[in-house]
Amino acid sequence: MDIQRPKNITIFDVAQASGVSYSTVSRVLNGFAFVKESTRLKVLEAAETLGYVANLQARSLAGGKSRVIGLLVPQLDNGYINEICRGIDQELVKAGYDLMLYTTHHEKDKEAKYVKAITNGLTDGLLLLVPLVQASYLAMLRSQNYPYVLIDQGDITGESSIVDATNRQGAYDATRYLLELGHRRIGFIAGIKEVNSTKERLEGFKAALQEYGLLLDETLIAQGFFDAESAIQATNLLLGLEPRPTAIFASNDLSAFGAMEAIRKANLRIPEDISVIGFDDIPQASITYPKLTTVRQPLDQMGRVAVKLLLEQIQNPDLEPRRVTLATQLVVRDSVRAFS
Amino acid sequence: MDIQRPKNITIFDVAQASGVSYSTVSRVLNGFAFVKESTRLKVLEAAETLGYVANLQARSLAGGKSRVIGLLVPQLDNGYINEICRGIDQELVKAGYDLMLYTTHHEKDKEAKYVKAITNGLTDGLLLLVPLVQASYLAMLRSQNYPYVLIDQGDITGESSIVDATNRQGAYDATRYLLELGHRRIGFIAGIKEVNSTKERLEGFKAALQEYGLLLDETLIAQGFFDAESAIQATNLLLGLEPRPTAIFASNDLSAFGAMEAIRKANLRIPEDISVIGFDDIPQASITYPKLTTVRQPLDQMGRVAVKLLLEQIQNPDLEPRRVTLATQLVVRDSVRAFS
DNA sequence: CATAAATTTGCAAGCGCTTGCAATAAGGAA
DNA sequence: TTCCTTATTGCAAGCGCTTGCAAATTTATG
The missing domain is CATH 1.10.260.40 (lambda repressor-like DNA-binding domains)
Known part of the structure; x- marks a missing residue:
């Protein structure tokens, strides 16, 4: 040039x-x-x-720290992810770190490739916010003793630092709440099967029912994929059931929005005819009408904690992996009412 | 280590x-x-x-291209920004570039400092999505002939490549739409004064009124800051007016949400008692109830076009600055009804 | 077949920084 | 005041890569 x-x-x-x-x-x-x-x-x-x-490159090339951390996310168009990112960003700024963002767009190979590039590259550590971590590159990260933290996802080996929330408890609380309000036929919109939180939330749901001595009616469990589209389908299925469920528990807020839309389209009122409860409490949850009752995950806090764990790990590479599980909390708004 | x-x-x-x-x-x-x-x-x-x-650092240090571009945004918790980011990301991925994300959190010094670090740093080019660009570092970028593109913001010097939307026309269309539906007292919630789009939207609003031979009642223009909070204040002010406006035009969707909330709190119905129209069409706009009628800015497309311009500029540093203004479009949903 | 021209390849320098090790300066104890 | 420590500082090497320039190889031409 x-x-x-x-x-x-x-x-x-x-x-x-x-x-x-x-x-x-x-x-x-x-x-x-x-x-x-x-x-x-x-x-x-x-x-x-x-x-x-x-000059960062020079510094990092010469073996120093770059004060940049990498964040791997599937995509950007998602309140849930955005919220966590926000927390991450806040904490990173506070610590004087910069952020390198990688979106995988759900392409498996890309994830693996990224991880490779990232580790031999610029960043001092890696935050993984991808729903399905691939064991392969997790192993790679570990073998290189490269600092990383998993957000809201499990790792069977138990050798990763993890930040997540009390999914089971949260789902249990929500279900109990519905039960206490008199609901007995509760539809459940599940999330992506393989994902950890899906399982845990379903468990919590079942546990609460059982505690109330209710037999689980499998037809009340509809498959969704954590998005509005699939939730609309699922809800339509549930609405077709006889007798119709009096409440729907969606595995996340996005699904709840889908449910609300489907319900309205069926000319039913929320919560008069049917109650809806979600999970996550993303910002949109409080601007829908009616405002969504949901289980709050402290998303931004999860991001912040993840950063803290990561930074500590960067400081001290010999630290044992830790797991921090933050408490969820039922947020009562307007989309649920008692059933009598 | x-x-x-x-x-x-x-x-x-x-x-x-x-x-x-x-x-x-x-x-x-x-x-x-x-x-x-x-x-x-x-x-x-x-x-x-x-x-x-x-190894990116080495490559970039040695003078090669890093295939990383930087993106400067004020913060992350904002549908508007997220949407644009999404577009940026999509296009970047397509071109095989990675993204370095810098959040300024509205700290002026930080912006300037970042710009400095960025230009002598890793990235091949810079995307600026900050509402108020500071002339100082813009000058710096230019003097270094560093490739950059401004998104949704003006530059008086006319020496920057810019991507934006037809703010004036969009506001004009929205206002005309209200006027045609019989509304004559339309409240306007303005955005941050210094920002380009604020001015343009206000202009469009005024132009439409004028065309209808309506005198501008300055009390109908309330100051907001592009967020829900300030819009609630502004709306309360407008609702107190005598006679009450029959419609409110919010300078962006976030403000429209605030307006809706304030209106509901005042025990008025939307759109029966008062119509609301927004600007942007962020994803949330279609999940509120009633769904928001708004002016769609092709946010993701703006992001994509910005990337294209930037990449071309990186390819060919001698390219003249260009300005691409994308068309807005009125999206009619449920928050507006005719006034008779 | 020799030789000039064009095509490929290799060498070395250097991008800006960190860091081990040696050299120097400073502080005390004898 | 001298010598041994200890606190500071400087030198040089090297991180992994790009690139100008020269050397080597190939091809074309007379």
Whole structure:
């Protein structure tokens, strides 16, 4: 390229300006201990006046930390993911880290390839927010002792740090809430089968029913995929049942929205004719009409905690994997009413 | 760190495996023209079997392209931004680029600092999705001839590539629509003053009124900040007016949601008592009840076009700045009804 | 078949930074 | 004041890659 970019200010310039060697500058900038206070100040001042900004690639190439962490997500168009991202971002900013975002678009190979590129690449650590982690690259990450944290997903090996929420308890609470309000025929819209939270939520649902001595009617469980589309289908199925369920528990809010839409289209009222309860409490949940009663997952907090775990792991690579499970909470709004 | 990370596979390994020099490998990998087909194949095969993945830092440090582009956004919790991001992401993936995400959280200094770090850093180009671009770093970007594109924001100098939408026309259309339905007292919730789109939308609003020979009643224009909170305030103000407006035009959907909430709290019905129209058509707009009538901005498309412009600019740095203005479109749903 | 021209390839330098190790300066104890 | 520590600093190597330039190889031409 023949364009004349102004020469970047490097560590050498700072060194020259402050009359020390470049290694000393490097040490100052990296908060090294053995630097005389007076030199430290000199260097810092020079850096400031020159407007020096470190070159990340060089730093990271030379073996230093890049202060960038990678985040792997399936896609972006999803309140659930966005919320978690928000938490991640907040905490990262606080810690002075930058974010590299990788969207996999559900392409398996891409995930694996990304993980490879990422680990030999720029980032100091990796956050995985993909519904189905592939054991293969998890193993790879572990074998390289590369710091990573799984968000809202299990790892059978138990060797990964994980942040999730009390899915089972949350579903149990929601179901109990419906039961206490007199509902006995509760439709359940399940999520993607293989995903951890799907299973846990279904378990919680079943547990509550059992506790009430109710026999599980399998026809009341409809398959969904955590999105509105599939939930509409599922709801239509449920609405066709005889007798019709008096309440629907959707495995996540997106599904609940789908359910609401289907219900309205069937000319039924929410909650007068049928109650709806969701899971997640994404921001949209409070702007629907009626506002959605749902189980709140502290999504942003999950993101924040994940970052904390990751950063600690980066600090101390020998840390044992940990699992943090945050509490869910029933958020009562307007989409559920007592059945009598 | 004493952890023994397995040695990464470098370009040298590939060179050795294929029996050529490392520079040749580099040329092959970068699609250089002057390489014999047979060597090309040899190298490619070796790279494949070794599972070679280029080290981005090294590449970019050495002056090559990183195939990463930076995206600067104020924050993440916003359907509007998320939608644009989605478009950006889609197009980027298609082109084989990765995304580095920077959130400024509205801190001015941070923006400037980021821009600096970014340009001397990893990315090949920059997408700016910040409501108020600061002339200072825009100038800096330009002086370095660093490729960048502004999304949904103006630049007085006219020297930036820009992607935006027909704000004026959209607002005009929406207002006309209300007028044609018989509304004569239309409240307007404005956005952040300094922002380009705020002005354009207000202009469109006024233009339509004028065309109908209506005198502008300044009290009908309430100040908002593009968020629900401020819109609630603004709406309360408007509802207090005598006579009450029969419709409210919110400068964006978020504001419209705030308006809806305030209206409901005032025990008025939408659209029976008062109509509401928004701007943007973020995904939430279609799940509110009643579903929001709004002016659709092709947000994801804006993101995609921005990427295209940027990529072209990266390809050819001498390209003149261009401006692409995408058409908005009135989306009629359920929050507006005729006034008689 | 020799030789110039065109096509390929390899070498070396260098991108900006970290870090082990050696060198120097400073501080104490003798 | 001298010598041994200890605190600071500087040097040089090297992280993995691109690229200008020269060398080597091939092809075309007379």
